[in-house]
Amino acid sequence: xxNAMTVxxxxxxxxxxxxKLIPRNHWDNIECRVEGNIERILxxxxxxxxxxxxxxxxxxxQRHPAMIERIVRNGHELASHGWEHxxxxxQDPKGFRADISRTRALLEDISGQAxxxxxxxxxxxxxNNIWAHDELAEAGYEYSSSIVPVHHQYYGMPDAPRFAFxxxxxxxxxxxxxxxxxANWNINCGGGGWFRLFPYDFTYWAISRIxxxxxxxxxxxxHPWEIDPDQPRPDGLNLKTRFRHYVNLGQMYARxxxxxxxxxxxxxxxxxLSES
Numbered sequence: 354x355x356n357a358m359t360v361x362x363x364x365x366x367x368x369x370x371x372x373k374l375i376p377r378n379h380w381d382n383i384e385c386r387v388e389g390n391i392e393r394i395l396x397x398x399x400x401x402x403x404x405x406x407x408x409x410x411x412x413x414x415q416r417h418p419a420m421i422e423r424i425v426r427n428g429h430e431l432a433s434h435g436w437e438h439x440x441x442x443x444q445d446p447k448g449f450r451a452d453i454s455r456t457r458a459l460l461e462d463i464s465g466q467a468x469x470x471x472x473x474x475x476x477x478x479x480x481n482n483i484w485a486h487d488e489l490a491e492a493g494y495e496y497s498s499s500i501v502p503v504h505h506q507y508y509g510m511p512d513a514p515r516f517a518f519x520x521x522x523x524x525x526x527x528x529x530x531x532x533x534x535x536a537n538w539n540i541n542c543g544g545g546g547w548f549r550l551f552p553y554d555f556t557y558w559a560i561s562r563i564x565x566x567x568x569x570x571x572x573x574x575x576h577p578w579e580i581d582p583d584q585p586r587p588d589g590l591n592l593k594t595r596f597r598h599y600v601n602l603g604q605m606y607a608r609x610x611x612x613x614x615x616x617x618x619x620x621x622x623x624x625x626l627s628e629s
Contacts, residue, residue, distance in 0.1 A: 356571040
């Protein structure tokens with residue numbers, strides 16, 4: 354079973370949990386660390402012979418085009434993460450349309466390849482803005498990976514299918530982040546902070562069960578800043594945000610190495626679109 358490996362290309366100061374503390378109009382005054390972290394990720398993927406999908410902010414791509422070219426040159430898929438990490442819940446259809454069109458155009462211009470995929474900031478497509486799938490289809494996208502079928506404080510569509518499903522009249526394939534169902538409760542086992550928080554053996558067990566018993570590929574995601582325990586730590590974060598963001602950063606790279614060895618990994622388009 355080939356699973357999908359994905360990277361959400363954003364820097365540490367661009368996460369939604371920091372948006373009140375670090376306004377977007379301050380971003381240009383902050384030193385980016387994304388290039389060094391992406392370099393380590395590309396080296397890891399080369400060593401493990403993994404091709405992945407990099408969901409990339411337009412803001413990042415505009416400032417680091419050589420990094421984007423290297424990602425594509427190494428055989429990875431480039432996909433859209435929106436322009437500057439604005440949650441879809443804060444956009445109307447017109448603003449969302451402009452955002453996804455602008456980002457797609459820039460990424461295609463830099464990479465020279467068609468941009469098929471999109472992932473919303475903070476998985477912010479849900480029952481109240483499902484219109485976003487229609488806008489993605491109209492803008493030329495083929496798939497989205499923007500829903501997590503869980504209950505969560507900031508995101509989630511718990512009643513959504515756990516595995517890939519067609520939406521927008523069959524024009525968009527929505528590919529949710531992977532969850533495991535236990536006692537009728539979906540638990541995230543597809544990466545991010547959950548991967549750092551839970552013991553590695555939980556992720557190994559969950560993905561193995563999904564592959565072997567449910568016969569489905571998994572979707573795993575992480576961020577470049579998650580392999581960077583030396584990143585600056587802004588003052589003013591509440592305890593919950595501080596815990597979620599920094600828990601086990603120092604263990605993340607070694608866990609990714611184990612995950613790379615324990616399962617087979619590929620790009621989103623190759624795992625899902627060839628079968629859709």
